[in-house]
Amino acid sequence: MSPLPKVAFIGTGGTISSIGRDSLDLLDYTATDRRLEADAILDAVPEVRRAAEVIPVRFRAVTSPAIGFPEWRDLVFLCERVAAEHPDLAGIVIGHGTATLEETAYALSLTLTVPLPVVVVGSQRPISALSSDAGLNLVAAVRTAAAPASRGRGVLVVLNDEIQAAREVTKTSVARLQTFRSPDFGVLGQVDGDGVLYYRASERRHAPGTPFDLRPLDALPRVDVSYAYAGADGTAVRAFVAAGARGLVSAGLAPGMTPPAEADALEAAAAAGIIVVQSTRAGSGVVPSTTRLRQRGILGADNLTPQKARILLALALTVTRDPAQVAEMFATY
Structure with missing residues (x-):
């Protein structure tokens, strides 16, 4: 045996x-x-x-x-x-x-x-x-x-x-x-x-061999999740920015959108150099990089849930602050 x-x-x-x-x-x-x-x-x-x-x-x-x-x-x-x-x-x-x-x-x-x-x-x-x-x-x-x-x-x-x-x-x-x-x-x-x-395999890349190295880190960059709802006015987004967030994930309405005032707050955060990623509170489905999001400087989260988009964004920020490179990571991992 x-x-x-x-x-x-x-x-x-x-x-x-x-x-x-x-x-x-x-x-x-x-x-x-x-x-x-x-x-x-x-x-x-x-x-x-x-x-x-x-x-x-x-x-x-x-x-x-x-x-x-x-x-x-x-x-x-x-x-x-x-x-x-x-x-x-x-x-x-x-x-x-x-x-x-x-x-x-x-x-x-x-x-x-x-x-x-x-x-x-x-x-x-x-x-x-x-x-x-x-x-x-x-x-x-x-x-x-x-x-x-x-x-x-x-x-x-x-x-x-x-x-x-x-x-x-x-x-x-x-x-x-x-x-x-x-x-x-x-x-x-x-x-x-x-x-x-x-019966199947996941196509996205994973460890080992990723660029994310935890050895030199005492903490991850601050990334917060803002949950969208009817009438959301951006107060949470502004509070996260004031708290020092380097990245924001929007748990948006199911199409990958937010109420207008929330969208304005997210756009302002992106304009200030904060990486903003649009996810959805729906729990499934892809949030594409639409013209509206690109015009606001906001990245799409692909099909990652808000809580997982937060993890990938925080790790991405340990490597780069270039929105194009972050977007590529969301397409890769």
Whole structure:
């Protein structure tokens, strides 16, 4: 019998690590403030060791709203260290809360330096709950990270037996198990039993090999998201500019537009040298670079959600402040 593949499991906390008051505590479990570290999660799901030789790596155990740039940078460095310590590693799994899971996954997909498959996994129900999805999601993620077919696909997200691209996936429901969706293009593949099956690939570029280097950075440039609504008058945009924003993302109305006063504020920001990117609050669809946007000096976000457009714009600003080069990055990544 051939040895099992070796996979590292990094725990960052989240629902997949959480312990509620009892087995029916599905919604208010964060009140206990109890979360398991990576090794304890593996002990709670012994079945995962039938899929791979899993190496637990402690990171921290927090709710995912507490995760941002410092944790992304530390995870990049931690993945480098783990890969160097285990040259025979097949892949890496990162356990994560679902609230910001898609943002961490996309940030890592733009900044990782290791060539291994990296899979981000979470759960909708705490590991202590009746019918929790934590255990099976973890097993599926480990199988995906260990699969040779997962190499070269960028950072992957695995929940509910589905494999999604970090760039495309978004959380669409507060509590349902089928919350993570890729609205425009659908899943990359699925995990059925011990089979990891792929049906398509994402065409956009991803790490390793991107120009985004986190090593010299203490923080990302400030980029804020302004949410459009009927009657928005630009107050939020002006406040972000006053706070020192170097970039702005507009979560616009579904066509990729904003109310007139908001549009004027965004145009003024662009004229002042702030890079402004127009996204949409719709959750799917491409915002093209229209004549109206070009006349205002505003870039289109392609089909990135506002929260992901913010990440790409912040990283782009560590490389260039040329709007044409930033636009090219949005067409590339």
